[in-house]
Amino acid sequence: MTLPVGFVVELDRHTRAVDGGRALVGGFPTRLIRLTPRARRLLAGRRIAVRDAASALLADRLLELGMANPVVSALPAQPHPPYSVVVPVRDRPRQLDRLLGSVGTGHPVIVVDDASRRPAAVAAVAALHGARLVTLPVNAGPAAARNAGLRHVTTPFAVFTDSDVVLHPDTVPTLLRHFADPRVALAVPRITGLPGPADGWIGRYENARSSLDLGHHPAAVRPGSPVSWASTACAVARVDALTDGFDGSLRVGEDVDLCWRLIKQGHRVRYEPSARAAHEHRARLDDWFLRKLVYGTGAQPLAERHPEFIAPAELAPWSAAFLAALLAQRRWSLPVAGAVAGATALRIARKLDGTSHPHRLALRLTAIGAVGALGQASALLTRHWWPLTALACTASRRARRAAAVAALADLTLEHRRDRAGLDPVRYGVARRLDDLAYGTGVWLSAAKGRSTAALRPRIVR
Template identity: 30%
Template sequence: MSRRAVVREEIRRFLEIGAVQVADLDLDGDEAVLRPGPGGPPVTHGEVFLLVRRSGRPVATLLTRVPEGADPRAVLTAAASGAPREAAAGDAAGDAAGDAAAPPPYASVVVATRERAGQLARALDSLLAQDHPRFEVVVVDNAPVTGGTRELVERKYGERVRYVCEPVPGLAVAHNRGLALARGEVVAFTDDDVVADPRWLGELTAPFAADPRLGCATGLILPARLRTPAQVLLESHGGFAKGFTPTTYDPGDPPRDEPLFPFTAGRFGSGANMAFRTDVLRAVGGFDPATGAGTAARGGDDLYGFVRVLAQGHRLRYTPQALVWHHHRETWSDLETQAYGYGAGLTAYLTAILVNRPALLPAFLARLPRGLARARALTEARDTDGGGAPGAHDTRTHPWPRRLSRLQRRGMLYGPLGYLRARRAPVSTAGRGTR
């Protein structure tokens, strides 16, 4: 079969994937409360991706089907009856952090954006509805070509949102600009294509009050919509979620099942849902401006930040109660770009770490053989059992197209070169365009 025919066949299979409804079910008290996903229509019959909560706290997700003519709430409540009675227990240090009685610290929320005013408004509305007692929101308008973002912020949000223009393109550059302006003890970062759960910021920042050694926290990311084949395919292969077990990563007590720790930064979380102790992130120099979307490196800025903070001896906390809903890419072309960018970002961030902290090279090389052996074992197991977590889409039904795997590998080969190219780009001109 020719290469073109193979690509056509993969696209045909891709387009056969049907839409999936997203729903949110809270098993609180005697009566379950069923809501559609953010901005979605009420749940009807058909396939449903369901978030299960208990007393407002996310505990599980599952994939199920509502038969035609059945009561969706009754069917989904029955399907969720086996969900954990409470959120999964984490490590002892993390449990202590989660039980903190102290109020969460003053926080700055930084949202970098570029020419997506409609999506940004949806994200800002959810951020301003947070139940956190004291926080600010900073929008960084990255290399804009129109005044749409500034007009939106000034017209709709006024003094409730701070606006700054960063003319140099790049997500890390934009995040560094927000970091420089942040007034909070903790600085949180999210994207313009999310809807934040009302408890998101409080849950994400509370661990900092309980653990003085905590440098970073990450949270749970779930799909806001699964309407297109691209969105379904991405989520069926893991999406951005990291599970429901709170976990503290401590460089003084590395996890035994992570031979490449702390270089396996993708396991810790993602840039759409992360927070740092502000003085800690500033002390490590913030994010490398030659990484991230909008640069030749394509990505890796968040992973770079995680590793730099861990390498300085600070802990990182994964907190699944801190939830944002993410609007996944919608088209096949988007997914191809994303696959290539993920591969490039992975090796670009590793290059950035070793260029900026060459003292870490011996530790990385020492861990590499065991890390590669474990990666091969996990791949073989996934190929044997069909992959996918319990309750997720079956990857045998929605196989990951070979073209996307090839694009990701090509991106990994390109990443170091992209990073080195990005290092020659202009630097930020901090101080311009602030309101």
């Protein structure tokens, strides 16, 4: 399978052309690829348009390495893409009515009632919009409900959307463009907050920091990258790639599991932020906190299914040594951490031998790696390992200092970036509650599964 003529990709924002355009550095994990003179001629600025076998091969290779993304506005569009909409729902007739009013006409809509307490209300809304109703006698959860709907799909594409979502008119058409790449099995939009009256401080925080919002930049969804999973609150899927469907035994994390299974099978999953779907975020503190905790409980079941993907942090040996030196907080900490970083930069420079300014580039890559390691350490201390951090703080001044620095650095960087419309105090409280809830869920799932797999960082070369 190759990319079709007319397919256009653009270098990812993290990809840099070096050595006068003779090489590219980027991807996840970061790597350097050298371009032949013919390959260099295929690059028009930062874009490659597929015109022949050579350009298709180069574009496909860059997509596979995470060094480029499709230019969705330039992708071939299907005039009348055949797709069905599958909506799992339990009660929520008002939200269902709002959603079905946004999905448009001209395609089948399948509403799966997952044992509603008021089934008549759901049935009335489905009938009003001409949707097919599938009723489950026992509440089976969103994964099993989607599978029940999927069994009635006869079109080549299926759109999965939750009842508390509202689609924009161009959401599905934009996502369908990604399927011009024959390896794409799933494409997801950016999930934003549903416009409406100003919520309380939790609502404003959630609009800026929703777990479903994967950011401003397009990306390949893959473990170990900035977009390591994607939500199926709204998603378009190639039906013939969903041979096993969702894992019906999962009540949470079923979307993560599906993404990772598709990737293992050699498919691609794309995140496209230019397509958007609005989600009715939880704004009540108790409801929001419980939902974050439930998200965390998916960690151990995912660890059992995908042990190679679930680690809360992935560190290279050098970055683990770098962090260990800093966290020791001794007189020798800074010199040792500096020596580790310096030795790493020299090792990277040797691998870049033959390019112009290899040491300058190596220093830059080492600095990026060090910042990334510090960010992961901060997340471990304040989120995944917070019970251990709290326990250590009761007995160690160094632990208290490390926890305070991690929390303050995280607050400073994230508050500036998110622009949630909250003052630093309320934003900081919401941020720590977010971490507290999710981390608690992870520990509860680890205790239930009698395994620390979801809590152990991974050292990778």
